[in-house]
Amino acid sequence: MFFVLRVEIMCMNTVLYMARPCRNKPPPYSTEGSPDCTKSAGLGVFATRTLPRNVRFGPYKGVRSTDAVSNYCWQIYDKDHKPSHMVDAADGNNSNWMRFINCSRHWSEQNLVAFQYRGELYYCTIRTIPRNTELMVYYGSEFAHRLHVDIGRYNSPVDEFGN
Numbered sequence: 365m366f367f368v369l370r371v372e373i374m375c376m377n378t379v380l381y382m383a384r385p386c387r388n389k390p391p392p393y394s395t396e397g398s399p400d401c402t403k404s405a406g407l408g409v410f411a412t413r414t415l416p417r418n419v420r421f422g423p424y425k426g427v428r429s430t431d432a433v434s435n436y437c438w439q440i441y442d443k444d445h446k447p448s449h450m451v452d453a454a455d456g457n458n459s460n461w462m463r464f465i466n467c468s469r470h471w472s473e474q475n476l477v478a479f480q481y482r483g484e485l486y487y488c489t490i491r492t493i494p495r496n497t498e499l500m501v502y503y504g505s506e507f508a509h510r511l512h513v514d515i516g517r518y519n520s521p522v523d524e525f526g527n
């Protein structure tokens with residue numbers, strides 16, 4: 365049976381928290397207050413406690429649109445797998461906490477996968493996520509490219525820190 369954990373305010377208070385992750389250090393990320401942080405990707409979402417694999421979050425809330433005008437958009441497909449519309453979470457008043465989840469730069473830091481169910485977008489954990497780890501999903505090559513994620517190296521065995 366398909367089960368989706370509906371996590372809204374409850375989840376943000378008990379399972380997840382928001383912080384500004386550093387981008388110049390390998391995971392686990394320190395936050396912006398740390399002395400050696402020079403790069404930030406804005407706010408991100410972190411696990412307060414260990415999350416098991418296969419936890420589903422959603423749906424991703426936003427405004428329906430036809431163009432990908434912001435970096436908070438997900439493409440929704442129709443039953444024939446053709447692009448239908450975008451769900452755009454750029455407006456903080458018409459979206460939910462999922463808009464704060466950042467894009468992974470390498471498969472080794474990706475811990476969520478996005479999937480569509482009945483016309484809406486959800487995220488699912490694909491591995492155990494230890495506490496204080498940032499939740500990260502791959503946005504897809506088009507959006508990742510906009511964020512200067514090196515798509516050619518995304519699947520390489522070695523991450524950008526040489527690990």
Ligand SMILES: C[S@@+](CC[C@H](N)C(=O)[O-])C[C@H]1O[C@@H](n2cnc3c(N)ncnc32)[C@H](O)[C@@H]1O
Binds near residue numbers: 405407513
């Ligand atoms: C869906 S939002 C994620 C939440 C965002 N950090 C915030 O504070 O609102 C997408 C934006 O986050 C930032 N971002 C997400 N992933 C990133 C990454 N891997 N590298 C740099 N910036 C990233 C970019 O500014 C992007 O436009």
